[in-house]
Amino acid sequence: MENIFLLSLFIDCFPKLLSRLHITLYIVVIALLFGMLLGTYIAVVRLYKVPVLSQLATAYVSFIRGIPILVLLYIVYIGLPLVIGAFGVNINRWDTMIFVMIAYVVNTAAFLSEIIRSAVAGVDLGQTEAAYSVGMTRLQTFRRIIAPQAIQIGIPALGNTIVSLLKDTSLAYTLGVIDVIGVIKAISSNTYRSLEAYAAAAFIFFILSSILEQCFNIISRKLGIKGTISGQG
């Protein structure tokens, strides 16, 4: 019976896994930060229907959203050095972590751009026109009228994306990154057991996801009190 699940090993796994948590969180934070920048840019290009760029952006978003993150990781890891190599720059010696980050940024940007775009488009054009009609500039209209409502609309989807991203980082180990998941490999080859380590990882991811979800619920509710999109004000 005790061979099925070693409680002591399970407990021992926590410090080891948590010692690599910063790598996982690092991937999440970088992906969000740069994904938000790139995603905003893509959303703006699409919202303002910038010729050529907007078609490219649309293709980018639907392509990235349509392929598994694992495939994207390998495409970036193998493909990027080849493409950049063609221009005579050798990036084969780059830290693996850089390729991982690029893949997650590229992936997250596609999802975030879609959230931003639909949130902004979700604020009806009539309000923009009303703002113009009282003499507001484009920037004032965005800052005072569109952005506050778009944020309110987009927050729940943003929360979901961050939770998905957190879980998606679990594939980074395939390129050799030693994050929370990567360290499980080391543990299992030392102890010839892996269930305890995976169970500990499940626990850690579950707690983190729950905290994130809770945070976003609170933010949503806070914004909802002042805003009125739900209709109840």
Next chain:
Amino acid sequence: MIVVKGLCKSFGKQEVLKGIDLTVEKGEVVVLLGPSGSGKTTFLRCLNFLERPDAGEITIGDTHVDCKSVTKNEILQIRRNTAMVFQLYNLFKNKTALENVMEGLVTPRKIPKIEAEEISRKILKKVGLGAKHDAYPSQLSGGQQQRVGIARALALNPEVILFDEPTSALDPELVGEVLAVMKKVAKEGLTMIVVTHEISFARDIASKVIFIDGGVIVEQGTAEEVLFHPKEERTRQFLKRILPASDYSI
């Protein structure tokens, strides 16, 4: 005073406005009539550049622009001399009634908040919403929302307020309260250009009625002339459709 000369606007190949000329004196209430699709909305939206006219000249107050060479600054200038009341109210949904009215004073015109609030409270009271300052648009009826829309326009103290079918999205029992407010502000000498099918409003208030069809002004004159003694066949046809028989035979 408002002077429009040779205003033209096309959407793609479709010519919607084919050279509109119009003069509106200070304090006049002009009612625009015309069948659906005749270009009434487009005309109003061209006056404050929500739609960019292809050609023509517009003078509103002391701002004069040639539509072909209009600059960003001139557009802002025109917009700050005009206000608009929309068919679907278009209130700012993230702001209370009071904030909706204040916004045009505080953000574009940089009027201090305290002063803007005082002005806005007064105007909300005037449109009969003194008790609804803190309500969000979603908590107001259609009639109340449109009255906030009118208050938002009034607060700007513009040269002219443009009304685009302000009562046509309202339940019939709510039309009266909005028309009453419009009549009240008309009597105070505000310059108004109103697209509406409310003939009673046109009859009682309009200093001038204009019938538009196919992107041109077909006929204009006093309410009496245009509504009850139209000269043009097209005007007669149109009125026959929208006027109750008894009204028309007066």
